[in-house]
Amino acid sequence: MGGGTTDLNEDTAGVYLPLRNDDGIVNASDDSRLKQLGYKQELSRTLSLIANFSVTFSIVSVLTGLTTMYSSGLTYGGPVTMVYGWPVVGMLTLTVGVSMAEICSAYPTSGGLYFWSARLCGQDWGPLACWLTGWFNIVGQWAVTTSVDFSLAQLIQVIILLSTGGKNGGGYEASKYVVIAMHGGILLLHAALNSLPISLLSFFGQLAAAWNLVGVVVLTILIPLVATERASAKFVFTHFNTDNGDGINSKAYIFVLGLLMSQYTLTGYDASAHMTEETKNADKNGQKGIISAIGISVIFGWFYILGITFAVTNISYLLSEDNDAGGYAIAEIFYLAFKKRYGSGVGGIICLGVVAVAIFFCGMSSVTSNSRMAYAFSRDGAMPLSSLWHKVNKQEVPINAVWLSAVISFCMALTDMISNTNLVEERE
Numbered sequence: 234m235g236g237g238t239t240d241l242n243e244d245t246a247g248v249y250l251p252l253r254n255d256d257g258i259v260n261a262s263d264d265s266r267l268k269q270l271g272y273k274q275e276l277s278r279t280l281s282l283i284a285n286f287s288v289t290f291s292i293v294s295v296l297t298g299l300t301t302m303y304s305s306g307l308t309y310g311g312p313v314t315m316v317y318g319w320p321v322v323g324m325l326t327l328t329v330g331v332s333m334a335e336i337c338s339a340y341p342t343s344g345g346l347y348f349w350s351a352r353l354c355g356q357d358w359g360p361l362a363c364w365l366t367g368w369f370n371i372v373g374q375w376a377v378t379t380s381v382d383f384s385l386a387q388l389i390q391v392i393i394l395l396s397t398g399g400k401n402g403g404g405y406e407a408s409k410y411v412v413i414a415m416h417g418g419i420l421l422l423h424a425a426l427n428s429l430p431i432s433l434l435s436f437f438g439q440l441a442a443a444w445n446l447v448g449v450v451v452l453t454i455l456i457p458l459v460a461t462e463r464a465s466a467k468f469v470f471t472h473f474n475t476d477n478g479d480g481i482n483s484k485a486y487i488f489v490l491g492l493l494m495s496q497y498t499l500t501g502y503d504a505s506a507h508m509t510e511e512t513k514n515a516d517k518n519g520q521k522g523i524i525s526a527i528g529i530s531v532i533f534g535w536f537y538i539l540g541i542t543f544a545v546t547n548i549s550y551l552l553s554e555d556n557d558a559g560g561y562a563i564a565e566i567f568y569l570a571f572k573k574r575y576g577s578g579v580g581g582i583i584c585l586g587v588v589a590v591a592i593f594f595c596g597m598s599s600v601t602s603n604s605r606m607a608y609a610f611s612r613d614g615a616m617p618l619s620s621l622w623h624k625v626n627k628q629e630v631p632i633n634a635v636w637l638s639a640v641i642s643f644c645m646a647l648t649d650m651i652s653n654t655n656l657v658e659e660r661e
Contacts, residue, residue, distance in 0.1 A: 263341070263515050270342055272612070276511045276605075277431050277629035282518040283442075284435040289504040289526035291441035291598040292377075295534040296448050296591035298498025301384040303541065304562040306494035307548050309481075311474030312464075314491030315538050322495035323531035330502055330527040334520035337506045341515035343609035345506035346370050367610050370503075374606055375638060377501060378599040379645040382423065385592040386415035391561045392585050395568055395578060399557030406559070409649060416646050419593070423600045424639035430628040431511055434601065441594030448587045449533045453540030459580065460544040460570040469542050476549065498534065502526050504602035507609070544570055603638035604631050 264274045280288075299306075306315040336349045347367030354362040390407040398404040407415075427434060457463055473484065481487055505522030509515040512522075544566050545551065551562040557578075558564035564585055571580035608631035611622035626632045 263513065266341065266516065267510060270340060270348075272342065272510075274510070275625050275629065276343070276608075276631070278511055278513060278515075279432050280435055280508060280512040280518075282512075282514075282521055284438060285505050285508050285512045285518050285522040286525050287435075287438040287442035288508055288598045288601055289502050289522050290529065291438060291445055291591075291594045292501035292504050292602060293499060293526055293530045294445055294591055294595040295498060295530050295537055296445055296452075296588050297381060297384070297595040298500075299494065299534060299537055299541075300563050300588045301388070301592070302494040302497050304552060304560070305497075306491055306538075307474065307545070307552060307562055308477050308491075309474075309487050309493075310484075310491035311472055311548055312469050312542050312545070313471065313473040314488050315494060315542065316470060316535075318488065318492045319495045319535050319538055320531070322492055322499055323527075323534070326499040326502075327524070327527050327531065330523050333503065333506070334523040337509065337523060338516045338520045341506070341509035341512075341519050343507050343510045343605045344613065345503050345509075345606065345609070347610065347615075364615065367615055371603075371606050371610055374599070374603045375641045376645060378420075378423075378596060378603055378638060378642040381592060381596040381599055382419045382642065383412075383416050383646050383649070385419055385589060385596060386412045388561075388564070388585065388589050388592060389415055391558055391564045392582055392589065394559060395557060395564065395582050395585075399568070399578075400555070400559045401557055404557070413646060413649065417643050419596060420600075420639045420643050422593075423597045424636050426597050427600045427604060427635045428630060428632055430630065437594070438598060438601070441591075441598060444587075444594060445591050446529075446533065448591055449537050452584060452587065453537050456567060456570055456584070457540050457543040459574050460566075461573045462544075462546045464543050464545050468545075469539065474548055499527065499530065501599065501602065504598065507602045507605040510605070510609075541566060600635065600638050600642075603642075604634040607631070607634035607637055 263278055267274055303315075306318075310318070333346075336353070337345070340349055340352060342348050344367075347363050347370055350366040351359040351363035353359075390412055394400060394404040394406055396404070400406065426437060473487075475482065475484065475487060477487060477490075481490070502523050505512075505519050505526065508522075509519040512518050541563065550556060551565050552560060554560040556565045558568060564581075567581035567584045568578040569581070571584075572578035607616070608623050608625075610616055611619035611634065613619075616622055622634045622637055623631065624633050
């Protein structure tokens with residue numbers, strides 16, 4: 234470890250030994266702590282706690298995960314799985330997050346999980362654990378970006394479909410070639426944004442966090458308020474859907490499958506760790522970013538699930554490919570709520586636009602996290618052409634890693650051209 238820069242101080246190889254002055258008072262800076270861990274400061278360290286949190290919160294993105302996976306939640310268990318499964322997964326995620334936060338505080342580097350594995354597993358198992366963790370982590374992150382940006386392309390296709398009359402009104406249905414082209418365009422925008430200095434990117438990240446928070450609150454209140462037909466509290470809190478169309482009858486298995494909606498959403502919180510080399514007071518703010526992003530997402534996500542589910546009255550129709558949204562359940566919910574009350578679904582389409590912007594920000598922040606992981610992993614010589622990917626430009630941005638992440642994420646989505654598997658349901 235640390236092969237790309239400074240020799241590692243063996244005295245600090247396993248534990249955090251902060252520097253102290255003659256009076257015994259800790260005075261270690263972020264840069265000196267990074268040097269203790271074997272690296273030199275190459276990235277611009279300008280992020281505050283809020284900025285660090287914003288990147289992670291916009292990746293977790295309740296609006297992104299729950300919206301794109303709501304159909305899966307309805308199919309497998311319905312309201313019961315979503316309403317009760319979310320807090321279960323949330324508490325388990327928070328448990329993992331707290332543990333990660335503690336380790337992040339001791340080892341605040343962009344490498345994150347793979348670096349921690351190397352240190353905690355010792356000299357015998359460390360190299361293998363580091364290599365496995367690193368590759369699983371970075372490939373998983375590329376898949377995250379692939380799924381997020383592909384789901385945005387699909388949502389845009391649904392918005393266009395509804396805006397041109399819906400499936401039953403002769404609306405335009407984009408081919409898979411158009412969707413993949415939109416996916417490529419979105420990735421191009423995200424790579425361009427991530428080529429900006431971190432100070433500018435930080436602004437977009439904080440805007441993304443604010444958009445997600447406000448968007449969740451507005452949609453949670455607005456959709457059930459506008460809907461002319463609402464589900465009863467009994468339906469929302471007790472109805473268990475077993476009609477999944479897959480012939481699965483075991484309620485336990487159905488419940489577990491339904492948890493994928495929550496698990497898909499509550500991911501990506503390791504981003505705070507990957508941003509620590511650009512975060513001030515990294516040993517404190519990195520861990521706070523992880524815990525706060527999970528905790529706030531769990532709370533706001535649960536209310537979002539409740540609000541949207543109170544507007545659900547006919548599960549089979551919402552999941553049918555014959556509805557105006559082509560089976561995109563939450564789009565049909567938004568569209569019908571406004572159409573039945575006002576005679577037009579334009580309000581629902583605007584609400585979908587709010588979600589689309591949140592997904593766009595999620596993909597942007599995902600590329601940010603991807604690139605920092607690729608930068609750190611290549612800095613340690615663990616990737617092919619490592620010397621190329623860990624270079625930073627004059628703005629102290631790992632520019633090659635940014636574009637590498639975008640290109641690989643586009644290539645991953647090409648599997649949709651030969652597969653019927655819907656990548657909107659695969660983030661990590």
